[in-house]
Amino acid sequence: MVARQLDEQIVGRFPVGKRLRVLDVGMGQGTQALRLARAGHQVTGLEQDATMVAVARESLAGEPEGIRKRMRIIEGDGRDTGVHFLPGSFDVVLxxxxxxxxxxxxxxLAGLARMLAPGGLLSLLVRNGDALAIRPGLSGDWSGALAAFDTVSYLPHSRTDSNGGTPIRPGLDVRADRLKDLTSTLAGIGAPLHAWYGVRVFTDTAADGAKAPADVETLLAVExxxxxxxxxxxxxxxxHLCGVRG
Known part of the structure; x- marks a missing residue:
């Protein structure tokens, strides 16, 4: 879902066939980065988890030489982009x-915006702080739903993320962000919001590990x-928020 939305934004922002310089911050196991490298883009993946880096490198090693040359993997923290790269080095930052x-x-976010060339695209995928009560409420966890109102504080989350199905790191609590706040932040760092989407509107309440339905294409179309x-x-x-560097 996110990949399709991202492709739509790329097509809308850049000439068809343009080979983009992409930075994937917190790339996980590298699924999204590899997909973009296969599409012909020059991709840099930045990830601080050594286990994830090893998985990504193993996956990259199995790719054809042309794809291997288009992708590099750096073990590091996304807050240190200024250490690794010059400002304006990328057309797309994930x-x-x-x-x-x-x-x-x-x-x-301010550091990531500095990495963008003029007209560059910043793609964010975040937990929705305005909907934290939905999942516990629909599952009958009334105390959890009540606690989730009016907060974006750290809350337990055991599902996988959407960067290629990478598991949420075990043992960590995670926070959420509100659309209004991120809209203001993006405007303040010179990459105002251009488009936004919801991800997992209906399917987030499905049990972890549940079997995919027979009519999965219809499910995806509905989502x-x-x-x-x-x-x-x-x-x-x-x-999923997409900001564009002015």
Missing amino acids: CHGVLMYVEEPDPL EKAGRTDPYRGVAALL
Whole structure:
């Protein structure tokens, strides 16, 4: 779902066939980064978890030489992009499933915006702080639902993220962000919000490890439609925001 939304934004922002310089911050096991490298883009993956880096490198080693040359992997923290790269070095910066682990995200986001060339695209995938009561409420966890109102504080979360199905790091609590706050932050760092989507509007309440339904294509079509349509997208478990560097 996020990949399709990202492709839509890339096509809308850049000439067809343009080979983009992409930075994937917190790339996890590298699924999204590899997908973009296979599409012909020059991709840099930045990840601080050594286990994830090893998995990504193993996956990359099995790719054809042309793809291996288009992708590099750096073990490091997304808050240190200024150490590794010059400002304006990338056309697209991805930060998917990362902000939930960062207590103060504004400095990280400002650093990522500096990495963008003019007209560059910043793609964020975050937990939706305006919908934290939905999942516990629908599952009958009334005390959990009540506690989730009016908060974006650290809350337990055991599901996988959307960066290629990478498991949420065990033993960590995660936070959420509100659309209004991120809209203001993106404007303040010179990459105002261009488009946003909901992710997991209906399917977030499915049991972990549940079997995919027989009509999975229809399910995906429903999720994609809901993720673009008000008021449904506003109660999605995750938000996908796309900002554009002025």
